[in-house]
Amino acid sequence: MNYGAGNSDSPTPVIDLRSDTVTHPTQAMLDAMAAAVVGDDVYGEDPTVNALELRASELTGKQSALFVASGTMGNLVSVMAHVPRGGEIIAPAQSHVLRDEAANYSVVASAGVRPVIENHHGELPLDVVLESINDPGDLHGAPTSLVVIENCHAHSMSRPITPAYMRALRMALPDELPIHVDGARIFNASIALDTPVRDLLADADSAMFCLSKGLSAPVGSMVVGSEQFIARARRARKLIGGGMRQAGVLAAAGLVALGDDECATINRLVEDHRCAQLLAEGLSLQAGIVSPGGCAQAEGSDLDPARVVTNFVLFKVEGGSARRAAYLQALARQGIALMAYDHGQIRAVTHRGIDEQQIRAVIDASAVALRATA
Numbered sequence: 001m002n003y004g005a006g007n008s009d010s011p012t013p014v015i016d017l018r019s020d021t022v023t024h025p026t027q028a029m030l031d032a033m034a035a036a037v038v039g040d041d042v043y044g045e046d047p048t049v050n051a052l053e054l055r056a057s058e059l060t061g062k063q064s065a066l067f068v069a070s071g072t073m074g075n076l077v078s079v080m081a082h083v084p085r086g087g088e089i090i091a092p093a094q095s096h097v098l099r100d101e102a103a104n105y106s107v108v109a110s111a112g113v114r115p116v117i118e119n120h121h122g123e124l125p126l127d128v129v130l131e132s133i134n135d136p137g138d139l140h141g142a143p144t145s146l147v148v149i150e151n152c153h154a155h156s157m158s159r160p161i162t163p164a165y166m167r168a169l170r171m172a173l174p175d176e177l178p179i180h181v182d183g184a185r186i187f188n189a190s191i192a193l194d195t196p197v198r199d200l201l202a203d204a205d206s207a208m209f210c211l212s213k214g215l216s217a218p219v220g221s222m223v224v225g226s227e228q229f230i231a232r233a234r235r236a237r238k239l240i241g242g243g244m245r246q247a248g249v250l251a252a253a254g255l256v257a258l259g260d261d262e263c264a265t266i267n268r269l270v271e272d273h274r275c276a277q278l279l280a281e282g283l284s285l286q287a288g289i290v291s292p293g294g295c296a297q298a299e300g301s302d303l304d305p306a307r308v309v310t311n312f313v314l315f316k317v318e319g320g321s322a323r324r325a326a327y328l329q330a331l332a333r334q335g336i337a338l339m340a341y342d343h344g345q346i347r348a349v350t351h352r353g354i355d356e357q358q359i360r361a362v363i364d365a366s367a368v369a370l371r372a373t374a
């Protein structure tokens with residue numbers, strides 16, 4: 001991935017749409033962090049971390065929860081807790097777990113992977129999943145030990161995965177094969193589908209979700225699952241050096257994000273979805289902007305704004321890699337940062353730092369950049 005900003009000839013971006021990870025903590029979060037009551041979390045004695053873990057369990061309908069430093073760490077400790085050494089993970093070919101976590105499943109967890117090509121909804125075709133499960137009686141194949149689903153599924157335009165799909169997956173799989181959801185943006189899925197997170201995760205054995213993306217906390221993710229699973233994940237977190245001490249300073253921001261008052265950031269994601277929709281509508285009218293292809297949308301058509309239901313807009317610029325680079329540079333000169341994926345797509349992600357006026361400025365700047373590079 002090319003994160004786009006920081007080129008020496010580009011100004012510091014004033015409209016940064018590379019990711020929702022660029023969000024800064026709210027004032028309510030900073031106040032809560034300053035006032036946090038803390039203890040040693042490795043001993044289980046940090047009341048703020050304990051309160052956050054309880055809140056995450058309540059929201060997800062899972063028995064237990066664990067605060068971790070990042071989404072990557074959350075997925076890794078989940079893999080370590082589910083998969084024995086030499087086990088195999090079935091996961092979407094374009095998932096963060098397979099593409100963007102430095103092959104930690106292999107380096108740290110000694111697991112292998114079986115990528116399955118996802119459809120335009122970010123779902124794994126059930127027949128292919130079933131064919132990908134190795135016969136436990138055949139010594140040649142690694143024991144299939146986990147199925148990973150990404151919800152929202154970033155590379156399909158961050159589409160939400162429905163509870164109906166999760167139910168069908170659960171019913172199709174052998175009972176003993178667990179499902180882990182990389183729910184980095186599960187609250188976006190919840191808003192888009194108007195469905196509580198606990199319903200989205202009802203058929204998952206475990207999940208990870210991020211506090212540090214659209215929810216705007218500075219650091220941290222949550223892992224949720226059964227008590228026994230979380231006990232194993234907690235041990236795995238210690239093993240990789242993720243046991244933190246007075247972590248309540250960080251957890252306090254997460255508690256604000258997941259709260260039930262007007263300071264909670266879980267309730268405002270709908271604004272990001274509205275901005276993404278506005279952006280997609282504007283870009284789709286511009287000659288030179290085309291469908292992102294891949295699992296985001298069929299190749300060779302116009303960008304379809306109806307595909308955008310959360311906070312990601314993926315698209316391509318006609319004319320190949322040279323024009324794409326020039327287009328991104330032309331935007332950067334206007335103070336706008338987008339991100340280029342290695343497969344030629346461009347990604348724009350809306351978040352708390354972006355309003356509708358800025359989206360209109362991006363649409364205008366895109367028209368200028370397309371003309372300048374035509």
Ligand SMILES: Cc1ncc(COP(=O)(O)O)c(C=O)c1O
Pocket residue numbers: 021069070071072073096097150154182184185210212221
């Ligand atoms: C779908 C998905 N999963 C996991 C992660 C990892 O989160 P982190 O950057 O906190 O490690 C990301 C980060 O962007 C993500 O988009």
